[in-house]
Amino acid sequence: MGKEPVRVLVTGAAGQIGYALVPMIARGVMLGSDQPIILHMLDIEPATEALNGVKMELVDAAFPLLMDVIATTDAMVACKGVNIAVMVGGFPRKEGMERKDVMSKNVSIYKAQASALEKQAAPDCKVLVVANPANTNALILKEFAPSIPEKNITCLTRLDHNRALGQLSERLKIHVGQVKNVIIWGNHSSTQYPDVNHATVTPTNSEEKPVRSVVADDNWLNTEFVTTVQQRGAAIIKARKLSSALSAASAACDHIRDWVLGTPKGTWVSMGVYSDGSYGIQSGIIYSFPVTCDKGQWSIFQGLKIDDFSREKMDATAKELVEEKTLAYSCLN
Ligand code: NAD
Ligand code: LMR
Numbered sequence: 001m002g003k004e005p006v007r008v009l010v011t012g013a014a015g016q017i018g019y020a021l022v023p024m025i026a027r028g029v030m031l032g033s034d035q036p037i038i039l040h041m042l043d044i045e046p047a048t049e050a051l052n053g054v055k056m057e058l059v060d061a062a063f064p065l066l067m068d069v070i071a072t073t074d075a076m077v078a079c080k081g082v083n084i085a086v087m088v089g090g091f092p093r094k095e096g097m098e099r100k101d102v103m104s105k106n107v108s109i110y111k112a113q114a115s116a117l118e119k120q121a122a123p124d125c126k127v128l129v130v131a132n133p134a135n136t137n138a139l140i141l142k143e144f145a146p147s148i149p150e151k152n153i154t155c156l157t158r159l160d161h162n163r164a165l166g167q168l169s170e171r172l173k174i175h176v177g178q179v180k181n182v183i184i185w186g187n188h189s190s191t192q193y194p195d196v197n198h199a200t201v202t203p204t205n206s207e208e209k210p211v212r213s214v215v216a217d218d219n220w221l222n223t224e225f226v227t228t229v230q231q232r233g234a235a236i237i238k239a240r241k242l243s244s245a246l247s248a249a250s251a252a253c254d255h256i257r258d259w260v261l262g263t264p265k266g267t268w269v270s271m272g273v274y275s276d277g278s279y280g281i282q283s284g285i286i287y288s289f290p291v292t293c294d295k296g297q298w299s300i301f302q303g304l305k306i307d308d309f310s311r312e313k314m315d316a317t318a319k320e321l322v323e324e325k326t327l328a329y330s331c332l333n
Contacts, residue, residue, distance in 0.1 A: 002036065007084070008039055008083070009042065012090060013089075014041075015089070017249050018088055019054060020248075022039060024249055025253070026061065033065070036066075037067065040072075041069065042074075044089075047073075079119070080121075081121070083126070087113065087129045087137070087141070103133055103327055107136065107332055108331070114140065126260070128255055130155075130248060133187075134156055134188045136324040139285060140332075154259070154298070159188075159248050160232075160270065161183075161251075162254065164229045165179045167225055172203075174204070178203065180200060184288045191317040194226055195310055196225070197310060201214050259293050267292075268291055271289065273288075273300070275287045279306060279314065281318050284322075284325070
């Protein structure tokens with residue numbers, strides 16, 4: 001007998017990430033090619049016609065895994081019974097805007113949607129927040145949906161993780177699949193710290209080696225590499241006049257797939273999760289850590305040695321998250 005369908009919610013489904021993401025989910029990219037899906041799509045009233053257009057295209061694509069599509073502007077309807085919620089809906093950053101400029105618009109959206117999820121979602125629902133400021137939106141969602149286990153609320157830093165892999169692969173002229181175990185620490189913002197100290201490459205016909213020894217240019221790794229990854233979102237906005245969409249959708253699929261189906265042996269990935277104090281990062285913020293996943297649960301990978309250079313950068317991005325938290329609460333009051 002086939003598997004029971006999984007209900008996947010995508011908020012902001014009429015937007016540009018939504019448009020890239022829903023066909024990936026319906027094709028099995030997120031949960032596997034044998035997993036039937038019921039797609040729940042939420043957007044706001046002004047986007048009703050566009051949302052219906054997306055639904056029409058999903059019907060026209062005749063996806064074998066897609067069992068049903070619910071397209072609505074009612075959050076309570078959209079959240080009903082969902083097993084996975086990908087929260088993309090929100091107000092995106094435009095060229096020249098800082099992430100803090102979009103804070104007040106987004107925290108009130110996340111407070112309202114927290115209560116819809118809490119009332120309507122399946123008890124084991126896994127939540128991924130994509131919309132910016134992603135870490136702080138996820139924190140607000142966690143605070144206002146106290147009955148959802150805190151381990152079930154995460155934010156997307158996998159795009160940054162993939163960007164770091166991509167930069168190393170370009171630099172070394174090797175396939176991206178030959179690089180692994182970079183880490184994104186902290187906030188999905190320009191203070192994030194892409195760390196290569198534990199990353200490895202497996203050159204063709206050779207053994208796995210530390211990235212630092214193969215790149216052999218610490219200056220590049222500590223400066224240009226870090227800023228390129230930190231600023232990549234802004235560079236995409238400058239080039240496209242729109243924020244990243246296909247890479248964000250793909251990273252959202254990677255995040256959920258690894259969380260649900262597990263990370264490959266010997267590999268960790270980056271996820272924004274509620275800090276438990278690991279690596280000296282204070283509790284009370286959603287911070288990106290290296291995680292491994294097994295049987296639908298993530299765990300922070302422990303025991304990595306942190307040098308002074310990394311410590312400073314990890315603390316700086318934590319400090320920004322504490323400031324964002326204060327700002328978010330001041331917007332809600
Ligand atoms: P977009 O403007 O194209 O789409 C956003 C959609 O959300 C729109 O259709 C809008 O109508 C809808 N929306 C607004 N308020 C809503 C609400 N209350 N409920 C449901 N839907 C609502 O934006 P986009 O380019 O798709 O980006 C979406 C978000 O993702 C932005 O916040 C962007 O900054 C963020 N983003 C995050 C990452 C990441 O790696 N974490 C990467 C790229 C983009
Ligand atoms: C990205 O990393 O591409 C986006 O988060 C950029 C943005 O601010 O929307």
